[in-house]
Amino acid sequence: MVNVVKIGGNIVDNPEALDSFLNDFASLSGPKVLIHGGGKEATRLSKALGLEARMVEGRRITDRQTLDVVTMVYAGLINKRIVAMLQARGCNAIGLSGADGNTIAATRRPADPVDFGFVGDLVPTGINVGFLSGLIDQGYTPVLCAICHDKNGTLLNCNADSVAGNVARSLAGVMSAAITFCFEKPGVLADPDDDSSVIPVVTGDMFAQMRESGAVAKGMVPKLQNALSCCADGVEHVRICDAAALLHPDAGTTVKI
């Protein structure tokens, strides 16, 4: 079984947490894939370069200069730092953007109604599963950032949760797969203010009810939709948890159809 694991900015931004997480990740036996998000380094670099963050509907506009910044930070600094740290732990990591080996194709989001610039949405059949499974079969651990490409020479900033979900769903078509979405909470919470209120299992029906009753926090909706899509497409184990719980399979929230 291939373990697909996604980490976000809260881990990437915290050297101690990253160090500890990579110890755990490297110790996972068997094939694995890591997908990492961005973190605050890109915002810091943008500010230092005098680029103004332009937000529309809470989302960042990725103009040409911002694309350069996220490419530098996600595909360069963070990706290579993680790869070097994994190599030091005996894990033969290989860092990839979506352009490398044509791993992940995306399409630029339409400019109407809002032009988000160089932001891409994943193409359902856009994962080069042959390339990824080939690397995995040879013992390599792909480490993916969310910078993808349109196959026509343009890099696109995509969502790391979507990349992780699509990679797991695509791999599930050729091998047994599990996915763990790590984030800053211990799991899906019944009470967003109470970290001890983790819901151990969320099913599709429960999600529909929770959504109707407003019991699910706004930011959790796309995460749970993504997780449920993984279940629907044959990913055998789907979990949302704190990165520190990677090696504790019973921790966090398991998502089932």
Place this chain on the structure above:
Amino acid sequence: MVNVVKIGGNIVDNPEALDSFLNDFASLSGPKVLIHGGGKEATRLSKALGLEARMVEGRRITDRQTLDVVTMVYAGLINKRIVAMLQARGCNAIGLSGADGNTIAATRRPADPVDFGFVGDLVPTGINVGFLSGLIDQGYTPVLCAICHDKNGTLLNCNADSVAGNVARSLAGVMSAAITFCFEKPGVLADPDDDSSVIPVVTGDMFAQMRESGAVAKGMVPKLQNALSCCADGVEHVRICDAAALLHPDAGTTVKI
């Protein structure tokens, strides 16, 4: 035969020259590897971030922040830009730092007599030739920057000419190999001020004489030493030329033992 090609900052910095070079490179039939240098983007970014360039004996000191800058620019911005451009040309490029797949191991340069910081020298046996030749056999085109690693978690800034030479020499052990070092001149010049004075062939004996008589420009000495090492280690064709002459095998200077 695998064609190993090295380009420097003069191409990387010039969008039109890069575009034209990548057209030529993509049209090369058969297996190929591209190694790219840095260019002025890292200097620009360092300045924008207020980092002072510290030079000793004409070489840049790579402190921690400068290492981050070159990792971002070389392994992120430039590498992924080239990969996306090659993908658009139907060339299945895969961008790699030396840490990815443990492709290139280096050792940090000793701090005595000058501490250059995170600068690495290549280890003779440090090229993961099995990984590179495996990618090549599968039809991928590795695109390498000169950010390598020490296998203990530290990235190191290395010399792109050395990376190119070492890759060609290592590949020559498992397949027929050629290398083209592209730079800003049309070849090795008899008169550094006259671009029409290209010396068509330089042998080891000629180099020794030229060096003794002072006929070889300072910057050409390590380039020719590197080229001659390639010949000595079985690289079949070794050429130094302008990037625009990539597809003209008779242009530039051929180096022979």
